[in-house]
Amino acid sequence: VPEFVKEKRFANWLRDAHDWAVSRNRYWGTPIPIWVSEDLEEVVCVGSIDELEELSGVRVTDIHRENVDDITIPSRLGKGVLRRIPEVFDCWFESGAMPYAQLHYPFENKKEFEDGFPADFIAEGIDQTRGWFYTLLVLSTSLFGKPPFKNLIVNGLVLARYLMGTKMSKRKKNYPDPIEIITQYGADALRLYLINSPVVRAENLRFQANGVKDVLKDVFLPWYNAYRFLIQNIIRLEKEEGIVFSYKDEDLGSSSNIMDQWILSSMQSLVLFVKQEMQGYRLYTVVPKLVKFVDLLTNWYVRSNRRRLKGEGGLDDCLKALQTLFNVILTITKTMAPFTPFLTEHMYQNLKRIVPGLKSVDSVHYNMMSQPVESLISVKIEKAVSRMQSVIELARVIRDRKTMPTKYPLPEVVIIHKDPEYLDDVVSLSRYVTEELNVRSVTTSSDKDKYGVSLRAEPDHVVxxxxxxGDFKSVMSGIRQLTNDQVEQYLSSGSIQVLGHDLVAGDLRVIFQFEKENSKYEAHSDNDVLILLDVTPDQSMLDEGVAREVINRIQKLRKKAKLVPTDDVTVFYNAMGSDKYLCNVIMAHGEYISNNIKSPLKPYPVPVCDIIIKESTQLKGSELEITLVKGHEHVTNGPLCRFLNIQLRSNGANITGCGEKTGVVLLENPVQSNHITLEQLHEQAKVLFGQRGRTLKIYTNQDLTTGKMN
Incomplete structure (x- = not known):
């Protein structure tokens, strides 16, 4: 494994193999046990220490040259004495004898040898096709007429990153210190980086420390965050509902939620795949699938079911979602254990407390590998969700192309496909399409002409x-003259002939164009399904997008303060901008923001209380200051604002002494209550502006700007 080493590299070496000179003219090594007469006519090959003692009368236990070179054997043919030849064995001969030498076979351990020979598998670098693999096979075939192993796993070589991928060298110091890599990123990250690299396909790898970092960032952190999210919501369930979560296998598969069914099916399909591939010693196919599943779990299942897992869909639905996620996290932990032993052990020690049957199993590595539960596998559901994912990913490309973040709602996504089953699958999951793409509606169709979409082709210039x-220019002209129907035929068949040249998949770039230049849609396709996204949001959608930006800023601040979902906080904000747009959006969407952050949202001023964290940020041309304080109820000893700026204005009547006078009123009453009443405010304003005996009306700045004063 891989097959090409067996069929090509190793097979070619065996086919062209030369005679093997097993002797070496060196001092260090295993002496060749051959004694000869001076004329080389009499030759004795000694098979054991006992035989040497019997022939020579000398007993030795250390058979290196310094102990055996002086031993002589009397000639049976009257040729005097026989002396050992001076050569030693080629070291590869000793390596090839490993299966027998390690057990001192045939002198000892005969049964142990026969039970373990041939070995289930061996593993070494691709450079050993001419070394150990060859010598093992030669000696085993000579002695027993069969190979010494059933399976052989070949790995490539890990090379230095620079200097054209040269061999790592201590002298050149052209590689990072492995201890530093492990200290910085962990042994599991290094391990997974190597076994998810070309090395396991018997190809060479130019080692890059950034690759280890990427494993940590792209695999371990999302996976660990999903595990932590599970634990946090189990704790939340106990705190809010008074229910101690307990995992039960018999409850598995009882959920009617299609995403629960999908992730369980995907998990069991993966377990089945891992079992089959590991039995075939195809390590290079296993790890990419495991890494891909972590992405499906974190970026699809957890992301699209966060509200359910937090209990927002009701207690029963929350318990089913938690049961599903717990099973998947536990199963992937067991499945990944051979590849990431330390991280999985850490997770397992927490998870096993929730499963009665696992409390006595001390380590994840004491568990047998998970066996697939094939009754949970549904190919139909996996296909439907895969189609939904394709739709979402294609639409995200359009958003990225138009620099429209997902936070901002869009009116509509149109999914065009000729297969009704494909469209039915997407419709059954339209709720998730709506949420993930943040669109108001999902439309399906099999008629792209209805939307004024046509296809044209462009050549891939490089290919x-x-x-x-020399024919490229004429063929390029022919490609650009292809009709819509011809391009569709190319997409369906995967090939087309232009000016006598066969063009296949990858030779052409298919471009979607609209008949109307001012179409509200943008298009993208994977040559299977066509996605149209309406990229013309109205003002309400833009406002909602800004509100989502505010939510994002608040959640990031919570994370920065290392708060957990169960921490009670109140969020105070101050939107400072000349046009008041941001302030108006927050006020209009206050309930929406509060529901999403699960905390009260209040405008400044901040009361005298325990402030957790404060931060200012720029948003839509305004400065937004956010303050998080402990708790939901805040009782103060005085008003939220101690002073009030007031201004005396005339409504048109001739009021003596009235100009554009301003003043400050103290809102605290140090004699009686902690704050003054509205009637006392009137009296203080009359005194301040010398208007005793007159009736004054009090308006806020907002009343003035909206015209309520008139």
Whole structure:
């Protein structure tokens, strides 16, 4: 494994193999046990220490040259004495004898040898096709007529990153210190980086420390965050509902939620795949699937079911979602244990407390590998969700292309496909399409002409230019003249002929164009399904997007303060901008923001209380200051604001002494209550502006700007 080493590299070496000179003219090594007469006519090959003692009368236990070179054997043919030849064995001969030498076979351990020979598998680098693999096979075939192993796993070589991938060298110091890599990123990250690299396909790898970092960032952190999210919501369930979560296998598969069914099916399909591939010693196919599943778990299942897992869909639905996620986290922990032993052990020690049957199993590595529960596998559901994912990913490409973040709602996504089953699958999951793409509606159709979409083709200049050379210009012109129907035929069949040249998948770039230049849609396709996204949001959608930006800023501040979902906080805000747009959006969407952050949202001023964290940020041309304080109820000893700026204005009547006078009123009453009443405020304003005996009306700045004063 892989197959090409067996069929090509190793097979070619065996086919062209030369005679093997097993002797070496060196001092250090295993002496060749051959004694000869001076004329080389009499030859004795000694098979054991006992036989040497019997022939020579000398007993030795250390058979290196310094102990055996002086031993002589009397000649049976009257040729005097026989002396050992001076050569030693080629060291590869000793390596090839490993299966027998390690057990001192045939002198001892005969049964142990026969029970373990041939070995289930061996593993070494690809450079050993001419070394250990070959010598093992030669000696085993000579002695027993069969190979010494049933399976052989070949790995490539880990090379230095620079200097064209040269061999790592202590002298050149062209590689990072492994201890520093492990200290910085962990042994599991290094381990997974190597076994998810070309090395396990018998190809060479230019080692890059950034690759280890990426494993930590792209695999371990999302996976660990999903595990932590599970634990946090189990704790939340106990705190809010008074229920101690307990995992039960018999409850598995009882959920009617299609995403629960999908992730369980995907998990069991993965377990089945891992079992089959590991039995075939195809390590290079296993780890990419495991890494891909972590992405499906974290970026699809957990992301699309966060509200359910937090209990927002009701207690029963929350328990089913938690049971599902717990099973998947536990199963992937067991499945990944051979590849990431330390991280999985850490997770397992917490998870096993919730499963009665696992409390006595001390380590994840004491568990047998998970066996697939094939009754939970549904190919139909996996296909439906895969189609939904394709739709979402294609639409996200359009958003990225138009620099429209997902936080901002869009009116509509149109999914065009000729297969009704495909469209039915997407419709059954339209709720998730709506949430993930943040669109108001999902429309399906099998008629792209209805939306004024046509296809045209462009050549891939790099691919075709290199292949067609002088014919490229004429073929390029022919490609650009292809009709919509011809391009559709190319997409369905995967090939087309242009000016006598066969063009296949990858030779052409298919471009979608609209008949109307001012179409509200943007298009993207994977040559299977066509996605149209309405990219013309109205003002209400833009406002909602800003509100989502505010939510994002608050949640990031909570994370920065290392708060957990169960921490009670109140959020105070101050939106400072000349046009008041941000302030108006927050006020209009206050309930929406509060529901999403699960905390009260209040405008400044901040009361005298325990402030957790404060931060200012820029948003839509305004400065937004956010303050998080402990608790939900805040009782103060005085008003939220101690002073009030007031201004005396005339409504048109001739009031003596009235100009544009301003003043400050103290809102605290140090004699009686902690704050003054509205009637006392009137009296203080009259005194301040010398208007005793007159009736004054009090308006806020907002009343003035909206015209309520008139």
């Amino acid at each position: 075709l230019g290199k292949r067609l050379k």
